[in-house]
Amino acid sequence: MAHVAVLIPLLPLVGFLILITMGNQIKEPTSGWIATSVVGASFIATVIAFVLLLHRHSREATVNLFSWIRVGNFHVHVALLLDPLSITMCLFVTGISALIHLYSIGYMHGEKDFNKFFIYLNLFVFSMLVLVLANSLLFTFVGWEGVGVCSYWLVSYYFEKPAAASAGKKAFIYNRVGDLGLLFAMFLLFHHTGSLTYLTIFSHTSSLSPTTATLVVLSLLLAAAGKSAQIPLFNWLPDAMEGPTPVSALIHAATMVTAGVYLLCRMGPVLALSSSGRLTIAIIGAATALVAATIATSQRDIKKVLAFSTVSQIGYMILAVGCGAYSAAIFLMVAHAFFKALLFLGSGSVIHSLNGEQDLHLMGGLRKYLPLTFPTFLIGWLTISGIPPFAGFWAKGDVLVNAFEYNKALWVVGLLTAVLTAYYMSRLFVLTFRGTERFRGITHDHDPHESPWVMTAPLVILAVLSVLGGVLGLPWIHVSSIEGFINPVFGALPALSHASTTVQWSLGIVDVIAAVFGLLAAFTLWRRTEPWPLYESSFLYHVWHWDDFYDATIGRPLTAFADFSSDVIEPDVIDGAVMGTAVSVRKSSEGLRKLQDGLVRHYAVAMVLGIAVIVLFLVGRVW
């Protein structure tokens, strides 16, 4: 099993090395196929490791790789930790990565930097697997930064466009703020437990005082907020949509942005020590879910709607983590990876067919032109809206039941978000596929065309997974469900009174009513012939003016300080000191240089006088 486990992250790394060293010899489709096949092979290795893990008595294995740092008593061993949580993450990360690699071969066709794209993508998959499989916070941090930098490169992939370049920078800087939280959590944990290895930390949780535990949990929340785009650091994700659509699907919907949720789940035994910390997590999650959902209702860019939807769904996951329902969070994460990747790839297919147009107002009536994208997108739409029997219903229901048990107010927020989710997704769906054809101006009266099979095949597979994904967490098969499989990882769970079956069923019915309500509202409002009324609020379109707020409170004071430094401190203080020295030397030398008048006789007088002084001095000494 150790060998198979090592192969999981190693294969994408090999693909990365092949592509980066032989990139010039490999031409367009080949590099894509190499990248896809290494990730596919990594998926197969994960499946084998998963089956082997299922048949082991102890479902926890550490695979030692090498000793990394050895300073005095401080040892860091690089090792992979295989347990139900990490293997579940690996399964969907490698699986969806392989599908999106395949899709990218079609989507990136004809791009100038085709190879570069796959180099980044393979490096990203490697970093993500390191993040997930690492046995210590320090090694996880390596993967954490790796996915961050790959995200930066891929967001600013079209770096000639100023918007893409600045979006990459924005993503990177917001992530830095979050990384600070992770570093701080690492410092605290190392100071109090003497180790950064997960299992050692968990066996030393008793040495953490309640205050320390709360500090650690809040630092971890900051880290998760940065990486997973939660309040107050969520603004970077919508801008990150400047990257190519497969990147949005893979990094900014399915995998990297869920790393924060993974980190919180992984640190479950530490989270259990601080109930106030967990309440903060739940509140942040619920608030993000609601705020992002409201914003998504008024966005015009198809990818931005999906981006805010991602923020909102991750908010649900964070809410579940706060409630102590880690398995519900992971369940929603997996289901979300399926349907959000599906929706992003579907939107990519739409954008592809419309020569790169992303404005919803310029779409419409695409149903009959995209025979494969339409039904798969339909499934994705129903799934995220929470219509049974698709995966989204079960996963979201699971989160909401736990929220109901944890705190009724948070449950109401979650339910409201569910209504909004159904509303904005239906609006997106109607504007894209139904109604009049508003795209004629862009396509120059050509009919939009369906994408090649490398792009539609992943759509079909993801649609099937979105339909069947719900089986993973069906409430009545606890033994084989994701919950029964994963829960042992989290140790003693915070006390939760499990809802009775009646409550679960009635909550499920409430969820369906909420979803149908949002859905019908969107259809009645948006399914009109032109000119339809615009139910878009400028306040929501501008993201609650959140960026303006940061600009006013952080950006402008910093700019003002920088201006002050460059206008006052630099010329007056620094240059003043440097130039002042020079000026004072010149001023004082102006008197002295008069002595050098060029007349030899004056010099001779000086010499003779000098000699006279020396002689007098010597004579004086003798007497």
Next chain:
Amino acid sequence: MSIPIAWYLVLAAVLFGIGAFGLLTKRSALIMFMCIELMLNAVNLTFVTFSRSFSDIGGQVTVFFVMVVAAAEVTVGLGIVVAVFRKRASTSVDELTELKD
């Protein structure tokens, strides 16, 4: 009968004074050179005097060094004076002040 040592030293001091006075008052480079030579030889004279008086050959050796260096210095100096004279038809040092800036 031997001449007292003080006479030699007084002669040397007089020679040195003449040289120094000439150096400070004359404007012609050639005459200034001659004054410098006079001063050098005044010093040489004191060296030889003390060498004789203390029976130390070192003083005479030093005089040879001074004479060699003075010869070299005069060669270079006269070369410069000739070059300046060709350029300016004058050897007055008061006119040679260009290098002060």
